[in-house]
Amino acid sequence: MSTAQTPLRKVRGLGSSHSGTGHFWHERVTAVALIPLSLWFAYVMLGLVGTSEVTALQFLAHPWNALLMGAFVCFTLWHTYLGLQVVVDDYIHTAGMKIFLLFVIRFSVLATGATCLFAIVRIAAL
């Protein structure tokens, strides 16, 4: 049977969305990564309740803690981006508004992530 698809396109199997199952899969990968990271985050938040900025600074300045907080922030915001994108896909049906909101979400998530990472590096360097 004749087809308009090139063999490469067929082999990649990405379908009409052009991204295949990528979105679904990344959402799951980040979710699995966030299981241990959220437990660690909850442990840290409760452990810092009622302490001073010195305690928080010293804790986050430790390389392992800075690394874990950085990983928590990255996976959280990646997962957030994918999730908010689905919300827009589900409820917004006009192309212009959809593109606008996806821009806003992407910029907000990137700005939040950059701010977090900069603060973590700054704390570690203090």
Place this chain on the structure above:
Amino acid sequence: MADNPQRPLAHPRPLSPHMTIYRWPVTMMTSITHRFTGVGLAVGAVILAWWLVSISNGPEGWQSFHAVSDTPLGLLVLFGLTWSLIYHFLNGVRHLAWDLGYGFDKRLAERNSVMIFALSIIAALAVFAAAWTGHGGYLR
């Protein structure tokens, strides 16, 4: 010439009654709550950024964050975020189980839906109770 399928109809076709007419099963509640808490946690991520920046700004920064977070409204927001994180975590694990093909039995899904609601509220209250009774702050 054929009508443009994109053109809005002069008389919209009747829609089958859906959200407004059926009794909401508990699984529908857990589904929309998962989305609701997810959007809430997106706002929480911005608050986390603010918290981290406030720490990096030294004692004045820390105080400026606590001047807001220690108010009744601030505590309410923190409690909402605590519950949201616990709920999204528990229901997220259930979603991963579904992705693996487990837990599609109707009765089972209804039962663990109720359990997730109950557990998430109890756990959030437990976290705040631990903080208030001085069981937090162990990283000092």
